Amino acid sequence: MMNREQNQQLGEVIQQFIHSYIASFNNIRSQKVFNIADGETIAQLRGMGFPKKGRPVREVVDGMMKSVYPHQAFMQHPRCFAFIPSPMSLLSWFGDIMTSAYNPHAGSWVQSSSASFIEQEVIRWMCDQAGYPDTAGGLFMSGGSMSNLTALAAARSARLSEHEYDNGIAYVSEQTHSSVSKGLRILGFRADQIRKIPSDENFRMDISALEKAVIDDRAVGKKPFAIIATAGTTNTGSIDPLNEIADLCEKHNIWLHVDGAYGASILVSSKYKPLLSGISRSDSISWDAHKWLMQTYCCSVILVKEKQHLRNCFSTHPEYLKDAETDEEQINYWDMGPELTRPARSLKLWMTLQALGTNAVGEAIEHGVQLAEWAEDEIKKHNHWEIVSPAQLAIVNFRYAPTGLSDQELDSLNKRISQEMVKNGYASVLTTQLHGKTVLRICAIHPDTTEDEMRNTIQLLANIGRSIE
Ligand SMILES: Cc1ncc(COP(=O)(O)O)c(C=O)c1O
Known part of the structure; x- marks a missing residue:
C-alpha cells in the first residue's frame, strides 16, 4: 500500500503534527471553549466525498487541521465547566499515541x-x-x-x-x-x-x-x-x-x-x-x-x-x-x-501514574474540590444569586434569581445567561434542572484552572445576568 519512502514522508508529517499540537495544547487558554462548525465548513466537508485516486497525505492532514479539529468543544480547556470536562494530561495523550502505534x-x-x-x-x-x-x-x-x-x-x-x-x-x-x-x-x-x-x-x-x-x-x-x-x-x-x-x-x-x-x-x-x-x-x-x-x-x-x-x-x-x-x-x-x-x-493510565506519582494525582483531584468552593464563595458575593446545590465533589449549582420574575422567566433567564457565556467563549457553563428549576451548573476538575479564572467566570456570569435581565 505504502512504500518505505512514503512511510518516511508520513513520518515527517507526523512530527510536524506533534509539534503543532503541543503548541496549541500549551496555548489552549487563547481558544474559545465551544466551537461549532458553521454551515460552510460542513458543506465543504460534504463536498470532499471519497476520491477514487488518493490525495497527498499532507493535504489531507492540513484539511483536517483546518476543518475538523478546531470545531469542537475543548473538553480539556481549563475553563470548560460543562458536562463532565475531560482535563486530559499530555502524558495520557502520549500514552494513547504510543499504544495506538504498537496496537x-x-x-x-x-x-x-x-x-x-x-x-x-x-x-x-x-x-x-x-x-x-x-x-x-x-x-x-x-x-x-x-x-x-x-x-x-x-x-x-x-x-x-x-x-x-x-x-x-x-x-x-x-x-x-x-x-x-x-x-x-x-x-x-x-x-x-x-x-x-x-x-x-x-x-x-x-x-x-x-x-x-x-x-x-x-x-x-x-x-x-x-x-x-x-x-x-x-x-x-x-x-x-x-x-x-x-x-x-x-x-x-x-x-x-x-x-x-x-x-x-x-x-x-x-x-x-x-x-x-x-x-x-x-x-x-x-x-x-x-x-x-x-x-x-x-x-x-x-x-x-x-x-x-x-x-x-x-x-x-x-x-x-x-x-x-x-x-x-x-x-x-x-x-x-x-x-x-x-x-x-x-497503558496510558499506568504511564500517567508512573510519571506523575499518585500523590500528585491526589492533589490534582483536591484542586477540583477547591475550585468549586471558590466558585460558591464568589457566587455568594453577588446579590440575587442563589446556591441551589452547594459545592460537592467539584460541582456547584446556582442561579440568578432577581425579584419580580416568575419561575418560568427565571428559567429562561438562566438559560440565556448560559448561552451568552458560551457565545462569549471565555468559559463554558451549561444548565441542568434541579427540583424543577433551571440552574447553572459548574463542574470544575481541571488541575490547571486558577482561582482567578474561577472567580472571573462567576463575575462574567453576574455581568451577563445584569445586562440581559
Ligand atoms: C455518574 C455517571 N455515570 C455514568 C456516566 C456515563 O459515562 P460515559 O459518558 O463515559 O459513558 C456519566 C457521564 O457523565 C456519569 O456522570
Whole structure:
C-alpha cells in the first residue's frame, strides 16, 4: 500500500503534527471553549466525498487541521465547566499515541502479555483504593456507560437464575445517570422492572423510600436483584448513603453497584477518600479515568469484588480461541467482559501514574474540590444569586434569581445567561434542572484552572445576568 519512502514522508508529517499540537495544547487558554462548525465548513466537508485516486497525505492532514479539529468543544480547556470536562494530561495523550502505534490486542495474554499484566496491576491498584479484597478484579472499558452495563450483566447472572430474569427488579434514584437505565433496557429489563427512588433535599437516594420499595416488591413475589448507588451524581456531585444502602443489600441479598464513573476518583485523595466510606461493601464499582484521572477518551474501569462473577457472565470458550487459553494468573480479558478485540486502555493510565506519582494525582483531584468552593464563595458575593446545590465533589449549582420574575422567566433567564457565556467563549457553563428549576451548573476538575479564572467566570456570569435581565 505504502512504500518505505512514503512511510518516511508520513513520518515527517507526523512530527510536524506533534509539534503543532503541543503548541496549541500549551496555548489552549487563547481558544474559545465551544466551537461549532458553521454551515460552510460542513458543506465543504460534504463536498470532499471519497476520491477514487488518493490525495497527498499532507493535504489531507492540513484539511483536517483546518476543518475538523478546531470545531469542537475543548473538553480539556481549563475553563470548560460543562458536562463532565475531560482535563486530559499530555502524558495520557502520549500514552494513547504510543499504544495506538504498537496496537496491542488486549483481549488475551498471548497477544499482549505485558499490557495484560499492566492492566491487572492498575486494576489491583484501583481495587486497593476502593478497599476491595484479593478476590476482586475488573477490566478497562470504553466509558462509564459500558462499565455500568457490564456490572449490571454480572449482577443479573450472579443474583438471578435465567427463569427469574422476567421478575428481577433494579433500583436507581432520580439522580442516577441515564446510562444505568439504558444498560438495564439493553439487557432486556422492561421499564416496569426499574424502580426510580426519590432523592432527598441533598440529592441523595432516600433510604426509607428505597427500603419500602424493596419490601413491597418482595411481598408480591418480585426479585430485587440490584441497587445502583452513585458516588458523585452528574448533576450535583452528591453521594448516596453507601453504608445504609450496603446494609439493605446485605439484608436482602441484593447486588450493590456503585456508579463512581465521576466520583470514584476522589478515592485517590487521602483527604477526601472518607467521603466514600462504605464503597468497599459494594459488589461492583464503575470508575471513569477519562473524567477525573486526566485520561483521554475512552478509559473507564469496572471493578468487581468477586472477579469470578465476571468470568461466569462473560467467558466463552470457542474452538478458534483454544490455543490462547491460559491459567487464571495470566488473564485473558476477553473472558472478563463483553469485548473480544480491545485496545490496551490501561497503558496510558499506568504511564500517567508512573510519571506523575499518585500523590500528585491526589492533589490534582483536591484542586477540583477547591475550585468549586471558590466558585460558591464568589457566587455568594453577588446579590440575587442563589446556591441551589452547594459545592460537592467539584460541582456547584446556582442561579440568578432577581425579584419580580416568575419561575418560568427565571428559567429562561438562566438559560440565556448560559448561552451568552458560551457565545462569549471565555468559559463554558451549561444548565441542568434541579427540583424543577433551571440552574447553572459548574463542574470544575481541571488541575490547571486558577482561582482567578474561577472567580472571573462567576463575575462574567453576574455581568451577563445584569445586562440581559
Ligand atoms: C455518574 C455517571 N455515570 C455514568 C456516566 C456515563 O459515562 P460515559 O459518558 O463515559 O459513558 C456519566 C457521564 O457523565 C456519569 O456522570
